[in-house]
Amino acid sequence: xxxxxxxxxxxxxxxxxxxxxxxxxxxxxxxxxxxxxxxxxxxxxxxxxxxxxxxxxxxxxxxxxxxxxxxxxxxxxxxxxxxxxxxxxxxxxxxxxxxxxxxxxxxxxxxxxxxxxxxxxxxxxxxxxxxxxxxxxxxxxxxxxxxxxxxxxxxxxxxxxxxxxxxxxxxxxxxxxxxxxxxxxxxxxxxxxxxxxxxxxxxxxxxxxxxxxxxxxxxxxxxxxxxxxxxxxxxxxxxxxxxxxxxxxxxxxxxxxxxxxxxxxxxxxxxxxxxxxxxxxxxxxxxxxxxxxxxxxxxxxxxxx
Numbered sequence: 004x005x006x007x008x009x010x011x012x013x014x015x016x017x018x019x020x021x022x023x024x025x026x027x028x029x030x031x032x033x034x035x036x037x038x039x040x041x042x043x044x045x046x047x048x049x050x051x052x053x054x055x056x057x058x059x060x061x062x063x064x065x066x067x068x069x070x071x072x073x074x075x076x077x078x079x080x081x082x083x084x085x086x087x088x089x090x091x092x093x094x095x096x097x098x099x100x101x102x103x104x105x106x107x108x109x110x111x112x113x114x115x116x117x118x119x120x121x122x123x124x125x126x127x128x129x130x131x132x133x134x135x136x137x138x139x140x141x142x143x144x145x146x147x148x149x150x151x152x153x154x155x156x157x158x159x160x161x162x163x164x165x166x167x168x169x170x171x172x173x174x175x176x177x178x179x180x181x182x183x184x185x186x187x188x189x190x191x192x193x194x195x196x197x198x199x200x201x202x203x204x205x206x207x208x209x210x211x212x213x214x215x216x217x218x219x220x221x222x223x224x225x226x227x228x229x230x231x232x233x234x235x236x237x238x239x240x241x242x243x244x245x246x247x248x249x250x251x252x253x254x255x256x257x258x259x260x261x262x263x264x265x266x267x268x269x270x271x272x273x274x275x276x277x278x279x280x281x282x283x284x285x286x287x288x289x290x291x292x293x294x295x296x297x298x299x300x301x302x303x304x305x306x307x308x
């Protein structure tokens with residue numbers, strides 16, 4: 004049964020004046036949790052989402068196999084520092100495949116996947132004709148928008164964990180595991196290395212918060228899910244291109260992608276927190292600005308689909 008069929012059509016549309024003497028039923032916390040659970044399940048079950056997660060899971064597999072083949076005859080992976088960060092260390096310890104896979108997917112694959120899900124959050128409902136029925140239910144525009152954004156943030160974490168787990172499994176199967184050598188040259192135990200890998204995964208997921216807010220805002224501007232997804236992905240690519248132009252060095256610290264690779268500082272001993280804090284603060288700023296813009300747009304938008 005579709006969501007449109009289950010919506011209580013007797014409820015007033017948010018933003019409209021209630022009829023005199025009518026009682027507006029406010030959604031209970033359990034109803035809100037049910038809406039969030041429904042959004043999470045619907046998002047994860049989409050074939051598009053599963054395909055994106057499949058691509059993300061395949062990246063560590065391809066990197067691991069490529070390194071294994073390249074170093075089978077005693078070659079040096081990375082060729083003297085070229086390639087993604089940590090790639091030359093994979094043959095010594097499979098845990099470095101986690102760091103390499105995250106470094107390889109963060110510039111494009113992860114933000115692209117998040118951009119697709121975020122761009123489709125509101126515009127996809129509008130293009131399929133279910134947005135108006137969702138608003139007829141006692142959700143409220145603000146509550147619905149927060150539910151959508153929470154779902155996108157959950158996908159950020161899920162996508163990052165998929166890459167991390169895939170890399171950890173492949174690294175354990177193809178390469179030895181053991182103590183790790185940090186960037187600072189000190190040695191840490193395998194258990195501490197796993198903890199740092201988890202922290203890095205959480206930082207990478209948090210690094211996508213700004214893209215999620217940007218995509219949600221774009222999604223409120225159009226009724227076409229495809230247009231919103233394409234625009235969000237296009238903006239992500241454009242910002243990263245601008246971040247590589249030397250003449251824009253004064254603006255680059257304000258681009259959401261500028262400190263993405265600062266997660267490598269978690270592999271220092273002691274950890275270098277400066278760029279990590281800047282990255283998290285920048286993501287929070289983008290979330291506040293574009294989240295507020297999405298709320299202002301969505302709560303005043305005339306919903307006709």
